[in-house]
Amino acid sequence: MENKIYDYLLTLGDNSLILGHRLSELCGHGPSLETDIALTNISLDLYGQVRNFFQYASELSGEDASEDSVAFLRTEREYKNSWLVEQPNEDFAHVICRQFLFDSFHMPLMKQLCSSSDERIAAIAEKSIKESLYHERFSSEWMKRLGGGTEVSNQKLQSALNHLYLFINEFFQETPLDKEMKENGIGADLEAIKEVYFQNVNTLLKEAELTIPETNWRQTDGKQGFHSEHLGFILAELQYMQRTYPNSEW
Amino acid sequence: MLTTEYSISDEIFEIIRSVHDPEIPVLTVVDLGVVKKVRVKDHKVFIDITPTYSGCPAMDVISDDLIAALKAKGYQAEINLILSPAWSTDMITETGRKAMEVYGIAAPLEPSNDILALTEDAKMVPCTRCQSKNTKLISQFGSTACKALFQCNDCHEPFDYFKCLK
Numbered sequence A: 001m002e003n004k005i006y007d008y009l010l011t012l013g014d015n016s017l018i019l020g021h022r023l024s025e026l027c028g029h030g031p032s033l034e035t036d037i038a039l040t041n042i043s044l045d046l047y048g049q050v051r052n053f054f055q056y057a058s059e060l061s062g063e064d065a066s067e068d069s070v071a072f073l074r075t076e077r078e079y080k081n082s083w084l085v086e087q088p089n090e091d092f093a094h095v096i097c098r099q100f101l102f103d104s105f106h107m108p109l110m111k112q113l114c115s116s117s118d119e120r121i122a123a124i125a126e127k128s129i130k131e132s133l134y135h136e137r138f139s140s141e142w143m144k145r146l147g148g149g150t151e152v153s154n155q156k157l158q159s160a161l162n163h164l165y166l167f168i169n170e171f172f173q174e175t176p177l178d179k180e181m182k183e184n185g186i187g188a189d190l191e192a193i194k195e196v197y198f199q200n201v202n203t204l205l206k207e208a209e210l211t212i213p214e215t216n217w218r219q220t221d222g223k224q225g226f227h228s229e230h231l232g233f234i235l236a237e238l239q240y241m242q243r244t245y246p247n248s249e250w
Numbered sequence B: 001m002l003t004t005e006y007s008i009s010d011e012i013f014e015i016i017r018s019v020h021d022p023e024i025p026v027l028t029v030v031d032l033g034v035v036k037k038v039r040v041k042d043h044k045v046f047i048d049i050t051p052t053y054s055g056c057p058a059m060d061v062i063s064d065d066l067i068a069a070l071k072a073k074g075y076q077a078e079i080n081l082i083l084s085p086a087w088s089t090d091m092i093t094e095t096g097r098k099a100m101e102v103y104g105i106a107a108p109l110e111p112s113n114d115i116l117a118l119t120e121d122a123k124m125v126p127c128t129r130c131q132s133k134n135t136k137l138i139s140q141f142g143s144t145a146c147k148a149l150f151q152c153n154d155c156h157e158p159f160d161y162f163k164c165l166k
Helices: A001-022 A033-061 A066-072 A092-113 A121-148 A151-172 A176-183 A190-207 A228-246 B010-017 B058-072 B094-103 B113-117
Strands: B035-041 B046-051 B074-080 B134-141 B147-152 B158-162
Touching: A001 A033, A001 A066, A001 A092, A001 A176, A001 A228, A033 A092, A033 A121, A033 B134, A066 A151, A066 A228, A066 B113, A066 B134, A092 A190, A121 A151, A121 A190, A121 B113, A121 B134, A151 A190, B010 B058, B046 B058, B058 B074
Parallel strands: B046 B074
Antiparallel strands: B035 B046, B134 B147, B147 B158
């Protein structure tokens, strides 16, 4: 059972880890000082949540594991994040749209996990939710501002949405692990979240004067360790120090 | 859940109270409300602290500072980071809120007003310099995860606002 909770913690933490990394790439490169600070603040919050999940995971796996080894020393196939969060920053519209599509999932997920039968997961969720509320507010406001802004900002956001929309169904793909965790009361019910998700997202997209993309093709399987080529580049950067100087600390 | 258990001597309490938040040096860790429980066993002090924000780097510094302050007075200490009950801005003491205001950081509003001030541009956060409520939001996120940036329209003072977290 502990092995399974360990795997589930990775499922919960990896999205925040990879998205946190993507956002950290913007540190000093944001389009304005305020958005730069906001995005790196969000990155910091996500890293904080990841630390909580991975500290717990490392305790479960025992041996010499630490939060750092869980974060840095896995191979690509062992990461369980979705394709959405590994998509590159491209432009500000992509950054905001990716954030919005993630926040809209992350909030209801954390809300559900507050009543997890695993007290530690419930405590982490309770903590995360308070911060994620600010993230969701930030990304939703920007969606409306860009969507309802100029013709150019609307076009750029629409094009980002058309691309990123392909990856959102993956959040609700129920793996055997998700199913088991749901049934024993530890994990979330993804089907229930899906309903809330599309309701909220579609309402906001309409308000932001965007067209909901029509496509039947959906990317999945990030949770099972299959990723886009982007993850390899992310890991190359993320893991360089620990791979080159094992156990280095600063 | 605002209770804090202190079953300790005044001496140890004073040592703990001498430790300040590294980012907001006018706030003691007690006034910030992060110290949740202190116990003493066999001359060793066990302290439970709860993080303000999950990723707040100040928590590591606070832990180190607590250990160092107690060590300087001959006590060994062990810090335990707890997540539940999750910290909320209600845990900041009245003394803490006043110290913050004097230092130039507006204290957190109630949640409903906090949302209005941060998203609807409602004029509710009082300027820490002239107390005018004619202020505007500059950025929802500030120099640390817990703050937003505001500016006063009357005296033009830029100042931090400590966001409500409940």
